[in-house]
Amino acid sequence: MNIRVGQGYDVHQLVAGRPLILGGVTIDHHKGLLGHSDADALLHALTDALLGAAALGDIGHHFPDTASEFKGADSRVLLREAYKSVQAQGWKVVNVDTTIIAQQPKLKPHLLAMRENIAADLGLTVHDVNIKGKTNEKLGYLGREEGIEAQAVVLLVAA
Numbered sequence: 001m002n003i004r005v006g007q008g009y010d011v012h013q014l015v016a017g018r019p020l021i022l023g024g025v026t027i028d029h030h031k032g033l034l035g036h037s038d039a040d041a042l043l044h045a046l047t048d049a050l051l052g053a054a055a056l057g058d059i060g061h062h063f064p065d066t067a068s069e070f071k072g073a074d075s076r077v078l079l080r081e082a083y084k085s086v087q088a089q090g091w092k093v094v095n096v097d098t099t100i101i102a103q104q105p106k107l108k109p110h111l112l113a114m115r116e117n118i119a120a121d122l123g124l125t126v127h128d129v130n131i132k133g134k135t136n137e138k139l140g141y142l143g144r145e146e147g148i149e150a151q152a153v154v155l156l157v158a159a
């Protein structure tokens with residue numbers, strides 16, 4: 001078969017004193033995501049979806065959170081690096097669909113900028129990249145604004 005599907009998931013804790021970065025966009029908010037890197041949960045889920053589709057393992061395998069070189073890393077750089085590995089296996093992305101589950105803040109004003117970043121990093125147009133915002137209806141740790149979750153699905157085709 002010359003097509004492959006991959007899915008990815010990530011969650012990071014929301015804490016005071018960190019910037020909130022999603023899809024490479026810094027969003028003005030009173031809390032941000034905690035992580036070894038910039039903690040961009042959307043790009044981490046997407047990176048895992050890409051690696052998964054190409055059967056290349058996961059983000060922690062390629063970019064360990066024990067490595068000092070990835071401390072504070074820009075997740076767009078990690079996404080581009082992961083995509084190079086996927087391309088080296090003979091694949092290219094057809095489209096990307098993602099969901100961010102965030103009780104707050106409202107993501108709608110930022111979605112186009114996130115799509116533009118992802119499209120630029122994967123050599124796509126914004127029409128190939130979708131991002132959906134959801135609250136968690138105030139339920140559980142996401143609903144209590146203790147974290148933000150992201151999910152991603154990608155389709156690859158033989159290049």
Ligand SMILES: Nc1ccn([C@@H]2O[C@H](COP(=O)(O)O)[C@@H](O)[C@H]2O)c(=O)n1
Pocket residue numbers: 101102103104105106107108109132133134135136137
């Ligand atoms: N952080 C968020 C969450 C949601 N949205 C937008 O609101 C719509 C309704 O969300 P529900 O969780 O109540 O279904 C959703 O479809 C998004 O358009 C958002 O922008 N940011």
Ligand SMILES: C[C@@]1(CO)OP(=O)(O)OP(=O)(O)OC[C@H]1O
Pocket residue numbers: 010034035036037038039040044059060061063064065070071073
């Ligand atoms: C990105 C990496 C590497 O800096 O660290 P984190 O920012 O902690 O992110 P996570 O999604 O927990 O795992 C992947 C890591 O290896």
